Amino acid sequence: MKRFLLLILFFSFSFGLYSESNVTEECNQEWICLIQKKDEDGIELSIRNYNSNAKITNSVLLNATLVNFKTDIMFPYFVVVKGPSPIFITKFLLEDKTKNAFHSFSFRVRPGDWDSIHDDSVSYLLPFGPEVHAKVVQGYNGSVTHFGNFAHSIDFGIPVGTPVHAARKGYVMATESRYSEGGFRKDLLSKANFIIIQHEDGTLGNYAHLMKNGVVVKIGETVEAGQLIGYSGNTGYTQGPHLHFEVHKPNRQLEVTTIPTVFKTQYSERDTLSEFYTYWHPRPGVDPPKTDILPEDIQICKLNAKREKIQCGENTFQLGENFLVSLEFIRPGNQRIEVDISIDGKGFEPMKLDWVAQKNLAFEGRYLSIANNPKFVGRWKVRVRINGEEKKTLFFDVKA
Template sequence: MKLSPQSILLLLLFLFQPGIATNLYAQAPKEEKSVEVNSVRTNDTFHLNATNKNPYSITLTIEVSGDNFKLNTRQPVTKIIEPNSTKHLLSVFADDKEKNFKFNTSYKWIMGNTRASHNDSYIYSLPFSKGKSYRVGQSYDGDFSHNGNIRYSVDFMMPLKSQIRAARSGYVVQLKEDSNRGGKAEVFKDQSNFVVIEHEDGTFAEYAHLSKNGVLVELGQKVREGQIIGLSGNTGYSTGPHLHFMVLKVNEDGTNESLPVRFKTESGIVERFEEGKFYMAH
């Protein structure tokens, strides 16, 4: 058997990293942490593993090309990799063991679990303190800006620096709090402060327009439902102080899709808020 030293060329031809907060309001900052694909050789087989160094789940797709190689699975291979973890992707070996073989790899990954399925039986808490009541300025399909991929969003009108609480438990995966700019102009669309929390079913919740230095949690922190996570503000694309809330999932093409969810309020379960009406947290 003649096997020359093998080289794995990790061609990052398709590597990209869209952020979860890519709506009209919160544009996610670029992450310094990344994803690595490495190999471990056992005899004449190369085992490829991916390490996700980010605080959120990712979906990674990898393909292999080359000469005289064979895989232990069909390709392309797509895997969901949990935060700060390593997962085996595939194994590569010679098709004809009497000949040399070589292979190259290319992979791409996006933030989030594209196979996530929202738990529709879950009833969310209102994202503010029990006993507090705030007016809904814009509900699902709101005429001002709740359309397209953020159609299932809710704006709660509240004074600056009101306490914001987690509507559902999860892990903090993105945040921004360094902005003090806001207004009704295109230039402010990437100036919103926000917190993004990943839920156990792979969906995310976004809390946007927070005040400067108004994020009260840390990246990677586990938060429980009802925990204070920030202070409301008026940053980003905004016409006045309020909290923008929505639940979303990531599609296979990396785009975000907001989801309709139900909330528990002092007066019962609400499936769709009425604009102009006040709702009290239960």
């Protein structure tokens, strides 16, 4: 996640009378410009967006320190700046033209409109391509990072390099793609690559933890829903590769406030995503799945010596190697799993595994080792039943 908050200070000093009218403009690159028009009576202050695009919107909290000036507004002063045209803030009038005067301005800015009202009729697209099945590894009110102002955020567990697509039409407000490191360390909180897209209603979509150089859109570009915008990664404050997605707007304290959203999924046109469930784009003419697991998500995987999964879909093993019977459920539940393992042409009694899946997990598996014994050379057969229903039979060869 990227937390935008800029603190910019502009200082101006004035002594005695203003002898002539003049205009100065001081800008922070990419964000806001303060315009001061000075005359013998004082200073007129206006503010505009640095970016001249008509769709740009920033929320600004402005402060002023004044000596020998007066004004009719109270500070801090809140203003939403939309488009390129300057907004008049106030005129600071000199109280005593015979005395020295001093003023300074400071502001904080966050993209978006704190007065925006999210269009709840919008169904967002899943932020990846139609070929991807992605599990929500952390959902709303997640215990790791999705709490407080970030409670309505979603983490999709997808590999590094997975194409990321816009979930909703909008305007590219900001991007970052220079970072390469990721890890569960506080010093990496501000080092995630990201894309921020402003929507028509003034809210913002944040796509975070992208790979280095994984942004393919530019600031100022309008993107359509479903358009390729970048590639997922593992940068910033993260426990592993995933895509963080949220819709948010700023509040009056210039903090991010995330907004609950619904998505078009294989189940519904308006689906609220749940933690540990797997989602993909709906397909025309294809009914919602009536099963909790797909055949392709029952696999035999190769393990290394530390019993870490290194490759799935294997059909050849060596004596002494480890393997995993892997089951990735679309949605978690109390599933009874039965696995029978036998060797063709051998008179061994089949090995039987029988257990009940944990309700809060969508992944289940059992690790096994192939003994370094020639009698285990042959074609192995693995039959998988779930809740008494035969789901899949897998085969693999074991060689000496």
